Amino acid sequence: MTTKNLLLELFVEELPPKALKKLGDAFAGVLFEQLKAQGLTSEASVLTAYASPRRLAAHITRVAAQADDKAVSQKLMPVAVGLDASGNATPALLKKLQALGADASAVAGLKRAVDGKAEALFYDSLVSGASLETGLQKALLDSIAKLPIPKVMTYQLADGWSDVKFVRPAHGLVALHGADVVAVSALGLQAGNSTRGHRFEALLDPIVLAHADSYAKALETDGAVIASFAERRAEIERQLNAAALRIGGGVRVIEDEALLDEVSGLVERPHVLVCAFEKEFLGVPQECLILTMKANQKYFPLLDAAGKLTHQFLVVSNINPKDPSAVTGGNERVVRPRLADAKFFFDQDRKKTLASRVAALDKVVYHNKLGTLGQRMQRVASIAAAIGLQLGGTELAAQAALAAQLAKTDLVTDMVGEFPELQGTMGRYYALNDGLDSAIADAIEDHYKPRFAGDELPRNQVGLALALADKLETLTGMFGIGNLPTGDKDPFALRRHALGVVRMLAESQLDLPLSVLLADAAASFEGLDSAATPKLSEFIYDRLASSLREQGYSAQEAEAVLALKPERLGDVAKRLAAVRVFAALAEAPALAAANKRIGNILKKTEGVDAHVSSLLLTEPAEIALHARMRELLPQADAQFDAGDYAASLQTLAALREPVDAFFDGVMVNAEEVDVRLNRLGLLACLHAAMNRVADLSRLAS
Known part of the structure; x- marks a missing residue:
């Protein structure tokens, strides 16, 4: 079949910049898949997506004008329904054939084949392939319907009566197959071959496209538009780095992929300009200035070689003026009041200490069942003090409690009221301003960490104690009132809090038993549901299991270790490493199977005492096993107690032969009660010794 390249463009008013890349990829992706499903493209067809603030487009190579016909069966x-006893067609069969455009003459050509338990009739026909006009019309409507639109607008068409729902009003539609216009329509628009370029800098308006392949070049040359999102983003990044290089002195652009994406969705042809603000504003914490420039103005702040904010910043303009000073001056005038507001908030906030703001937390409702934010922080302080006492004694406990009392006070400052993203960060600055120890100031900033996967942990022991206490209080309180995550709904981010607890305990190697932590957290609440703590414990272990699988551990390995509910999560990595070493041993499969067998035997017998009397050992195999256990178990236990879990399991691997011989030559359920109990006691001793590192039975296939 002959093919040509296809171009489809939807020209609209300015699209949401944060969603532009996703909209462009979705529009082109669905269009391509729909054409492929209808047989209008080939395996060699290539899709190129375009997305600018005012257009969504797709270029697809090797698109057929007519899809090939397809044989369909x-x-x-069922035969019993379609044919009567004489083999003639029933009315039901004739009606079905008529619906397919056939008549009684087709009955003789029907095929019979077994379908399930019965024989059925099949009708073979040749279905005409879809035309490009029909196929593209369907694909276009599907791609519009499936766009991940953040918010739909309703607007009237030119006739004044009809209205359309779309992300933004659409004003043009281009559909070219080679040089030919494809007659499709959507959103009240008929396809043509002309589009429009840059609002102010286009050389031609409209731009008539001679061919589908001339789209990107014509837009860039005649329309002053870089249609490709990726190319436009790369050009912005190139210009930003070039501008920083021209300034010199080791200045670099602050890294922010989300901001780069958003600005790429705001401009059609970027031009980077250098602006500046008064140096006096640099006395304000740089996080405040950076946030207001990025979030409010979409500017790119510049950092010096030491990572400190400079008074210069970069603006990505959508026009290239002859006199750049008009643009730079305007942007400098716009940013100045915002920076002045930040300076005012900072100056005003420092007039009051954090300690003087503690009482204000009693006026902030945290949760209608859990009291005020002030009450919550009293609980956090109690938990933090208990953790600090375990980690470093009374001094650390006192520091953790003080940091907890002040941790949320920046929420009632003017700066955080204006910029909620700065909570914790401003608390640190204000704590240092109040003359507090840097360890406490750092803890106030760090107690929100880790905030997301891969985020860094608190930088000191005070911060770890406070961050753990803050997350444990949230988890305990929410579980206590039955406010649990369901499905993908987790409004209080309890999964993230649980994973944060896991990471801090594991990665910081904290010698804190989980059950003790949960008990301390529960003790800070009054009237807590007693069933909440076991549920919370299971929830945390579930989060740990998910985390281990994401790190590449198998479900078997994770289950083997977590089945024992290890109290110190810092040990989990070592246990997993030991399990992997053990699983690679030749003895591992047999010992895992034997361990599973022993576990099943012991489950059926309650109250077995893990004790062995050598006087009751009569069979050579049980005598040999007992002797080998007496030789190896003390060594394995010593290695376990020293934290060398891999060596402990390797020592136990030497029990394979006597264990196999025991099960081959000894009947555990002997008729004599004392002999039977003694053998069960021997197995109980063996089971306890083998499962100190992990439940080895979980490794059995």
Whole structure:
């Protein structure tokens, strides 16, 4: 079949910049898949997506004008229903054939084939391939319907009566197959071959496209538009780095992929300009200035070689003026009041200490069942003090409690009221301003960490104690009132809090038993549901299991270790490493199977005492096993107690032969009660020794 390249463009008013890349990829992706499903493209067809603030487009190579015809075999009905006893067609069969455009003459050509338990009739036909006009119309409507639109607008068409729902009003539609216009329509628009370029800098308006392949070049040359999102983003990044290089002195652009994406969705042809603000504003914490420039103005702040904010910043303009000073001056005038507001908030906030703001937390409702934010922080302080006492004694406990009392006070400052993203960060600055120890100031900033996967942990022991206490209080309180995550709904981010607890305990190697932590957290609440703590414990272990699988551990390995509910999560990595070493041993499969067998035997017998009397050992195999256990178990236990879990399991691997011999030559359920109990006691001793590192039975296939 002959093919040509296809171009489809939807020209609209300015699209949401944060969603532009996703909209462009979705529009082109669905269009391509729909054409492929209809047989209008080939395996060699290539899709190129375009997305600018005012257009969504797709270029697809090797698109056919007409899809090939397809042979289709369609099941009609069971033979018993379609044919009577004489083999003639029933009315039901004739009606079905009529619906397919066939008549009684087709009955002789029907095929029979077994379908399930019965024989069925099948009708073979040749279905005409879709035309490009029909196929593209369907694909276009599907791609519009499936766009991940953040918010739909309703607007009237030119006739004044009809209205359309779309992300933004659409004003043009281009559909070219080679040089030919494809007659499709959407959103009240008929396809043509002309589009429009830059609002102010286009050389031609409209731009008539001679061919589908001339789209990107014509827009860039005649329309002053870089249609490709990726190319426009790369050009912005190139210009930003070039501008920083021209300034010199080791200045670099602050890294922010989300901001780069958003600005790429705001401009059609970027031009980077250098602006500056008064140096006096640099006395304000740089996080405040950076946030207001990025979030409010979409500017790119510049950092010096030491990572400190400079008074210069970069603006990505959508026009290239002859006199750049008009643009730079305007942007400098716009940013100045915002920076002045930040300076005012900072100056005003420092007039009051954080300690003087503690009482204000009693006026902030945290949760209607859990009291005020002030009450919550009293609980956090109690938990933090208990953790600090375990980690470093009374001094650390006192520091952790003080940091907890002040941790949320920046929420009632003017700066955080204006910029909520700065909570914790401003608390640190204000704590240092109040003359507090840097360890406490750092803890106030760090107690929100880790905030997301891969985020860094608190930088000191005070911060770890406070961050753990803050997350444990949230988890305990929410579980206590039955406010649990369901499905993908987790409004209080309890999964993230639990994973944060896991990471801090594991990665910081904290010698804190989980059950003790949960008990301390529960003790800070009054009237807590007693069933909440076990549920919370299971929830945390579930989060740990998910985390281990994401790190590449198998479900078997994770289950083997977590089945024992290890109290110190810092040990989990070592246990997993030991399990991997053990699983690679030749003895591992047999010992895992034996361990599973022993576990099943012991489950059926309650109250077995893990004790062995050598006087009751009569069979050579049980005597040999007992002797080998007496030789190896003390060594394995010593290695376990020293934290060398891999060596402990390797020592136990030497029990394979006597264990196999025991099960081959000894009947555990002997008729004599004392002999039977003694053998069960021997197995109980063995089971306890083998499962100190992990439940080895979980490794059995």
